[in-house]
Amino acid sequence: MPTRRQLAALAGAALLAGCGYLRTESDGRTITYWASNQGSSLEFDKQTLQPELDKFEQRTGIHVRFEVVPWSDLLNRLLAAATSGKGPDVVNIGNTWSASLQATNALVSFDDAAMARIGGRERFVPAALAAAGAPGKPPTAVPLYSLSYALYYNKQMFADAGVTRPPATWEDLVAVGKRLTKDRQWGLAIEGANPSENAHHAFTFSQQYGGEWFDDTGKPTFDTDANVRAIKRYVDLMAVDKIVNPSNAEYAKNESQSDFANRKAAMLLWQAAGSAFRAQGMSPEEYGVAPVPFLAQPPPGARRVNSMVAGINIAVFRRSQNLDGALQFVKFMTSDEEQVILNRTYGSLPSVQAAAADPAFQAPEQKVLADVLNATAAPLPQVPAESQFETLVGSAMKELFAAAANDKPVTEAIIRTRLRAAEQRMRG
Incomplete structure (x- = not known):
């Protein structure tokens, strides 16, 4: 970037x-x-x-x-x-x-x-x-x-935990993830050190919270309340909910796919991951695929977007x-x-x-x-500075995940400071 x-x-x-x-x-x-x-x-x-x-x-x-x-x-x-x-x-x-x-x-x-x-x-x-x-x-x-993002889940792990259907809201995902986090097994795998992956989720969560990363003129609007809450919801999957292995803060090269395929994590948010799973010996019958969740109670201005x-x-x-x-x-x-x-x-x-x-x-x-792509996906901001957004915001999130992995607090104030610094760098 x-x-x-x-x-x-x-x-x-x-x-x-x-x-x-x-x-x-x-x-x-x-x-x-x-x-x-x-x-x-x-x-x-x-x-x-x-x-x-x-x-x-x-x-x-x-x-x-x-x-x-x-x-x-x-x-x-x-x-x-x-x-x-x-x-x-x-x-x-x-x-x-x-x-x-x-x-x-x-x-x-x-x-x-x-x-x-x-x-x-x-x-x-x-x-x-x-x-x-x-x-x-x-x-x-x-x-x-x-491509579009989807929620992949291990059918047998769900059955063993008595979970009968994939979560449709983030609140449900956290509850299910806690039931599945045990005995060196984690509820969800992520790529915390992958700036592009982080930025993709930042965009989707922001849409669900009613936020935008750029205004109508193409200027950055990184540190808004909606964007801060969006980033916190995602990072909290590790920092507060404890359904993500802290080691995922160092993942940047598809290690989360490997964790899912090797039954170290029960859920994964990814784009068309089936071929990668097959390459690691996981058959399509072993996992289910569902749309990425939404907020149970979206705030005013929220958009029904669950993938870029x-x-x-x-x-x-x-x-x-x-x-x-x-x-x-x-x-x-x-x-x-x-x-x-x-x-x-x-x-x-x-x-x-x-x-x-x-x-x-x-x-x-x-x-x-295909259903997600055609109905509930939205393109990332089509502005010249988009690729710089991926680097700056994605890297800020990498630092936040590193803090969470070391049991350091990740508050809204800290997130806002990181986003404000990223915006200042964007503005030059």
């Missing part, structure tokens, strides 16, 4: 792109592609993608040189590419970065003409397309893999040496056929409506994720 230096790089990239620096002529033969790590390993992604890229080459004569880039490196490499004009033709981006990267002007704008070349705007799932750029502007990416619109978008750099081939590749990757193949493999949801109706996405997990 961007630091001040990186944000300066963003501005520089926008200037270079605006001057036409990033434009070059097409060579028509090869494109380069940075794929995001969607599966259980980089090697799994390579094995998944290579047959599809070979298929594209057979159909078009365009060879795809590709690399699977870890999420920990992807944004920094994108910023470097935007600044230098040297990078891939096509890239996957986290959809929460859409407006931040759009502001660089380094990506191709999917206006009406570009959308027509890839099959038309109406093909895409509306909720997924809403997270492709700032409102009122043509998006600079289109959805590729769609999660997912991965695909974008094209303006400086591509093969813009025509790059757009052909985007059309191929978002075709009905490829959307079924790839999303079925990764356990995510198709981003195009025709593919979403395929029988491959009618299993219980996918149906819950």
